[in-house]
Amino acid sequence: MWRWPVKALRGETVRSAVVDRNGMAGDRVLEVFKAGSDDKLWGGSHPRMMEWEAAWPAQCGCADGTGDAPVVYEPSGAAWAADDPDLPAVMAADLGEDAIELRPHGRSYGRLLVVFEASLKRLSEQMGREIEVERFRPNVLCESDADAFAEAGFEPGSRIRLGDNDFTVQKPCERCILPSWDPYGRQRDKDLHKHIVKELDNRFGIYVRTEAKATIAVGDQISG
Structure with a gap:
């Protein structure tokens, strides 16, 4: 997290x-x-x-x-x-x-950015090198039994449960060029940006939200 x-x-x-x-x-x-x-x-x-x-x-x-x-x-x-x-x-x-x-930072409501480990692993395999999760600035990295990139097809409004808390899927995260920079902004990987745009429809990770106050922690179970 x-x-x-x-x-x-x-x-x-x-x-x-x-x-x-x-x-x-x-x-x-x-x-x-x-x-x-x-x-x-x-x-x-x-x-x-x-x-x-x-x-x-x-x-x-x-x-x-x-x-x-x-x-x-x-x-x-x-x-x-x-x-x-x-x-x-x-x-x-x-x-x-x-x-x-x-x-x-002005916003009308908040959201949580979730990235799935299987998708990050598959992306690294496709690129032939480790892609650091911090490039995508997620709030949560989840390990689940969903196939790589399956989250891009999750229906808006569908439920995801983190620990004892219910969240709803808002939408996939459309990426800007920021993930093409390493986490310290020292080197740009333009091939990664091109791959995300061409092969992943410029999407990686999903936004979820909750209306209730919740506490989430590393190790919480995920289901949905």
């Missing part, structure tokens, strides 16, 4: 998380804009952003996060509170921008 508190930045692994109709707590709560505009900065245009990291707050992959704002880490490892007034200038200089702003 993963949480991505600031869009385009690297995220954190989690052992458990609270999920409700707004999505996973602490997930994709902020995004980066050019100051004074509605122009968003994202990994496709600024792969250097993936050298930065965000947590809700720092967890080291073991304990549940608490608090109401992310912690942001420079590529050097220096930590910042996301609402520190000096952070935008430091980040802007590193990204080669004049000025940036971190703003709340």
